[in-house]
Amino acid sequence: MTKREISIPNVFISYSWTTPEHEEWVLELASRLMEENGVSVTLDKWDLVEGHDTYKFMESMVNSPDIDKVLIICDRGYMEKANAGRGGVGTEAAIISPEVYTHNQQEKFIPIVSERDSQGGTYIPTFIKTRKYIDLSSEETYEKGFEELLRNLYNRPLYRKPSLGSAPAFLFEDAPIRYKTTNVIKQLRDAIV
Template identity: 40%
Template sequence: MGANPTAFISYSWDDEDHKEWVLTLASRLVENGVSVKLDRWDVLPGHSLTEFMENSVRNCNFTLAVCTPNYANRSLTRAGGVGYEQQIISAQIVSGADRSRFIPIVRSGSFNATATDCALPAHFTGIHALDFRGTVPDDKFEDLLRAIFRIPRLSPPALGRIPNFESKGGLPNLRLATLEIDGWYLNSGVVSNELHPESFFIPSESLRQSVQKTDLVKLSFELAQEPEDEGGDEELAGERMWVEITGFNGPYYVGRLRNQPLSYVYINPSDENDRFVDEDAPLKYDSEVVFLPEHILDIMTAEEAEKRA
């Protein structure tokens, strides 16, 4: 469809008031970028009405059927121009034309197919009709424009990742690290987010629950360090580091540390360029890390990590 869609208005000449209502509707559509085919301004004396109707229904992007009880009755009895148009519309639908091309607009009467004042022809059964009875508010008219321009009010959210259905068994006796036993522990990203919602952001629960093997997740570590002064209290250093996920067990995620903790990198006092890692440090590159979804601060898929690399 081009920038300006075309629409043919099918209606019955119920009375002068109804004809003026349709004319106003057509004018309003034109003012909003819709090229409208309407008998009252497209069919001149000497022109073929049947040719106009056939070409309009077949060639326009949309047919707008302004439905009233008289319109439905003339459609059923195949009377007059409405009856002829309905034959063309029915044939189009039966032949597999996109049903969304035909938009019923109920101006008066009932939506109930069994009611004596039903406004909808039988072949519009199952097609979402717009209710334009009484005064038409702007949001109802906007619904019609959105249908014509194919711009819905609501769009689905971005497609998420497939949930992780992998078996969680096979890794017994897992637990979270503690400062007393392991010399380090993890901070909860969920707690930090609840304490500072305006400045501390974490991925959504669904994203944190759907991570896969080989994904990288950023965690917040608190690492024990030897006190600078002999006999002083043990100190803590906070570092955020990436962990590559390697497995799952129940609620736990298991991974391998993919950073070297700077807290355990030392400088040779006699040579500032000579740095070495404390091999006895409680945590170092490739150490196993057990964590929960609540600890995840950020997520990077293996594909994203490769691109960054």
């Protein structure tokens, strides 16, 4: 497959302005996806400018057919705001929830775990709690999770389901198959009895 044949994934990153450090973490993730990995990222820091309606912006990103994936960055702040329906995160959660609940097989919304609690639990909001997530929460899991994310975005999974083969022909033959050992086994069984 040549580079020209590869479809460029378009993603929107949904996150909470929890802390300046968390915002920087998100910005670094978005930059790495764009600059180093060829993923087109829509991010409020780059694409939402003065005069834009913030709620319309979020709604258009979540519902746009041009956006292939919505990366939901899950930290404590996002979970709390989403579960309480507060702020921009609460609005996004209200927009995303019907999509998640009505489409069991949906793959557009990907929870990205960026932080864990002191017991190692995830901060995933209720509306996506049962969805499979990608773990970028620590130095130990970040690179593996980042590769998993790229494979998802480019639809190039690490493990691919093999092609379905044909049923064995001998199952459909009229005469039963007799193996050379069949008679020997019968004689041994008779001798034991």
